Amino acid sequence: MKKYRLNIVIAAAALLITGVPLWAHHGNAAYDDKNPVTVKGTVTEFSWTNPHVQIYLDVKDDKGNVVHWSVETYSPGKLVRAGWTKDIVKAGDQVSINLIPAKSGAPVGFLHKLVLPDGKELGLQEMEN
Amino acid sequence: MKNCFRGSTVCAALLLLVVPFVTACGSRAASGSPEPAAPPDLNGVWSAPFTPDISKALGHQPPFTAYGAARFAKEDEIDDPLTKCLPIGPARGIQAGLMPFQIVQTPAVFTILFENQHTFRIIHTDGRSHPKDLDATWFGDSIGRWDGDTLIADTVGLDNRTWLDTAGHEHSDQLHLVERFQKMDNNTIKWTVTFEDPKFFTGPWSITLPITRQNTEIMSYSCEENEKDRVHLRRTKK
Numbered sequence: 624m625k626k627y628r629l630n631i632v633i634a635a636a637a638l639l640i641t642g643v644p645l646w647a648h649h650g651n652a653a654y655d656d657k658n659p660v661t662v663k664g665t666v667t668e669f670s671w672t673n674p675h676v677q678i679y680l681d682v683k684d685d686k687g688n689v690v691h692w693s694v695e696t697y698s699p700g701k702l703v704r705a706g707w708t709k710d711i712v713k714a715g716d717q718v719s720i721n722l723i724p725a726k727s728g729a730p731v732g733f734l735h736k737l738v739l740p741d742g743k744e745l746g747l748q749e750m751e752n
Numbered sequence: 753m754k755n756c757f758r759g760s761t762v763c764a765a766l767l768l769l770v771v772p773f774v775t776a777c778g779s780r781a782a783s784g785s786p787e788p789a790a791p792p793d794l795n796g797v798w799s800a801p802f803t804p805d806i807s808k809a810l811g812h813q814p815p816f817t818a819y820g821a822a823r824f825a826k827e828d829e830i831d832d833p834l835t836k837c838l839p840i841g842p843a844r845g846i847q848a849g850l851m852p853f854q855i856v857q858t859p860a861v862f863t864i865l866f867e868n869q870h871t872f873r874i875i876h877t878d879g880r881s882h883p884k885d886l887d888a889t890w891f892g893d894s895i896g897r898w899d900g901d902t903l904i905a906d907t908v909g910l911d912n913r914t915w916l917d918t919a920g921h922e923h924s925d926q927l928h929l930v931e932r933f934q935k936m937d938n939n940t941i942k943w944t945v946t947f948e949d950p951k952f953f954t955g956p957w958s959i960t961l962p963i964t965r966q967n968t969e970i971m972s973y974s975c976e977e978n979e980k981d982r983v984h985l986r987r988t989k990k
Binding site for chain 2: 652653654670672673674675677693695698699700701703704725726727729731733
């Protein structure tokens with residue numbers, strides 16, 4: 624993970640990122656929820672699919688090498704309730720994503736917050752419990 | 753009525769049909785017994801607070817038998833049946849379904865349609881009993897009856913492969929659920945579920961959660977459509 628460090632900013636406090644608990648259909652056994660990070664890069668694909676919407680993006684490390692990240696988030700239905708749409712992101716968009724990374728060390732993560740090119744922020748809060 | 757009696761056999765026949773009902777109503781009014789109250793209308797889309805660790809709602813761990821405690825110490829989130837996209841089960845679908853559910857209610861059935869994997873429960877409210885020979889199924893066999901503003905549902909015949917939550921609380925095929933869905937107001941149901949399983953627990957125990965109405969619809973969901981992350985799961989217990 625060292626080579627990504629210039630493009631990865633350790634988040635100051637996870638609670639500032641999102642107020643919602645992060646659970647997928649499989650719990651969160653895949654991700655390191657104590658060490659969220661932020662990656663910035665160019666979207667290569669936005670996959671509006673179940674069980675998780677996927678955002679693929681290219682992130683340059685401090686040496687200019689491109690690292691291909693795969694970031695998953697909630698299902699389309701849950702994201703619609705949180706204000707997302709199926710075409711809110713497209714290939715070529717410059718985005719910033721705060722995520723919790725895979726424990727495996729692979730450039731894979733679960734999204735906490737997406738910042739669009741116009742600065743609009745999308746989180747995961749949906750229902751009124 | 754005067755004209756009716758004047759030579760109309762049709763009217764006479766009608767009277768014969770009507771009189772018994774009038775008499776019956778008169779008897780009820782005279783005895784003072786009230787009309788049975790219609791059950792409350794719980795139709796709509798609802799959700800409970802997401803409770804992936806059921807012991808948090810209970811305030812402590814359930815009263816495990818030695819066997820139940822040993823199983824819980826060993827069980828790991830990576831082995832969660834939901835990881836394999838298996839059905840969520842009746843109570844977990846409500847308290848940890850991740851997604852809302854819709855109640856569709858008729859006099860004979862009280863159905864719960866889960867967005868999670870588009871699975872459903874049918875709670876029979878037509879007065880039937882549980883079948884004598886019952887094969888275990890993912891959502892079991894549910895019968896219910898109304899007690900004023902509360903539906904009391906009784907469920908047995910549950911497949912022991914479901915978990916009670918994401919934290920790894922399990923059960924056997926002897927699990928018996930008693931749920932109370934009490935309408936508090938138009939937007940709130942008080943849901944109490946009692947778990948009884950002599951193999952895993954030394955006695956019955958209960959949790960209560962508020963179920964709240966959601967201004968949404970049940971949406972699409974499929975666990976297997978584009979599963980990508982199972983390979984990244986890591987064991988959290990040794």
